[in-house]
Amino acid sequence: MTAAPSGAATQPAFVHETLPYRGDEEFLAGVVGFVRDGLARDETVVIVEPTPRLAQLREALRGDAGDLQFLDMTDVGANPGRIIAAWSAALDRTTRAGRVLRGVGEPAHPARSATELVECELHEHLLNTAFDGGPAWRLLCPYDVEGLAPSVTARALTTHPFRAGPDGRPLPTGKHTARTPAELLCEALPPPSAEGVLRGEFGAGDVPAVRRTVAQYARSCGLSDDRAAGLELAASELATNSVRHGGGAGTLAMWTEPGAAVVEFSDAGRLIDPLVGRRPPATEEYGGRGVYLVHQLCDLVQVRCTTQGTTVRISTWL
Incomplete structure (x- = not known):
């Protein structure tokens, strides 16, 4: 250059x-x-x-x-x-x-x-x-x-x-x-700073339950109806991505940070494109369209990928 x-x-x-x-x-x-x-x-x-x-x-x-x-x-x-x-x-x-x-x-x-x-x-x-x-x-x-x-x-x-x-x-x-893209995305996210993290696992038939669980948690955090609905939809997209591209299953964690409701999804999938979700995808790749929508719905989206799999942490300000 x-x-x-x-x-x-x-x-x-x-x-x-x-x-x-x-x-x-x-x-x-x-x-x-x-x-x-x-x-x-x-x-x-x-x-x-x-x-x-x-x-x-x-x-x-x-x-x-x-x-x-x-x-x-x-x-x-x-x-x-x-x-x-x-x-x-x-x-x-x-x-x-x-x-x-x-x-x-x-x-x-x-x-x-x-x-x-x-x-x-x-x-x-x-x-x-x-x-x-x-x-x-x-x-x-x-x-x-x-x-x-x-x-x-x-x-x-x-x-x-x-x-x-x-x-x-x-x-x-x-x-x-x-x-390299692998270097950019492999740095681990910091662990939750709060106590009382809610954790669970889900499989192919559990996406509706995940969506309901996140919706209930969002309302319990005091989010407005619109913002709770956005977090719920984002969670549904990420759970679906885990099922489709992450080995058919994943884990869910929910907690609050100062000023934020946080939801995290992890699965065994490998992220190929480091720009996934950062521009409107032309084709269906790993969570391409879903992650793009998640970026529009949430106040902060953190994506990391290691040899163990992919983690997406989403935050909505309280």
Whole structure:
């Protein structure tokens, strides 16, 4: 991959770059310059930022003309597992129109919990898997070095092949680590921090019972009817996936974390595609359509796969 993002004629690949910043002034200087450069090249620019940053950029770019779109990260990317689907859709629309896409996205912002930030890091790795080798475009990911833990901003250099240079050109980070899909998904999830975890097993004929059990648990946690119904449907999809693709059976665990109702499914299946559920699947693969729906229904989805099988942990905020 080379770094010559000067439009459709010379940009050879997906350029994924990070922008560390301190305070509003550095944020606006880096992002506004990046956006205006894209508009000057007649590129389509899509900005996906948390609500406060989005308001700042709307004001700063109020007088700028061109194909400029704003999306709220706290909506589009509330669950980090939904973000690749949003970029895939934007890239598809832009490419079909014969244009070049330039994006700004800040998935790892200070309002995220520690658990969410782990999934943001996985998301940043998977962006490279999703878009390397496809149409040429640039994605700038700002990182708030004052609002985020130093470990988070340091690891951003490992997930991004490039960093924003002082003249607007991307420079190699020199720290990017290209990890295989197996490496990305094999890290074990932390055990439940709460006591009183409810556990059970299920087989081919138990999916309706699993659905009823999760629905009852969701209501006992105080979820609204709509959110309880979403968690129930997600559980039904995952139990069905375990039966169809995980050896005909699986295990279920349910517990509460501070501010969240958590449900976890494990089975003996092996995940082939690390992007499963992160973009609308074209074919039926391991839980492809079901896991995509689960990502839309839940506030956080964590997928891990080892030689022992696959685990999917879903959380809905209380």
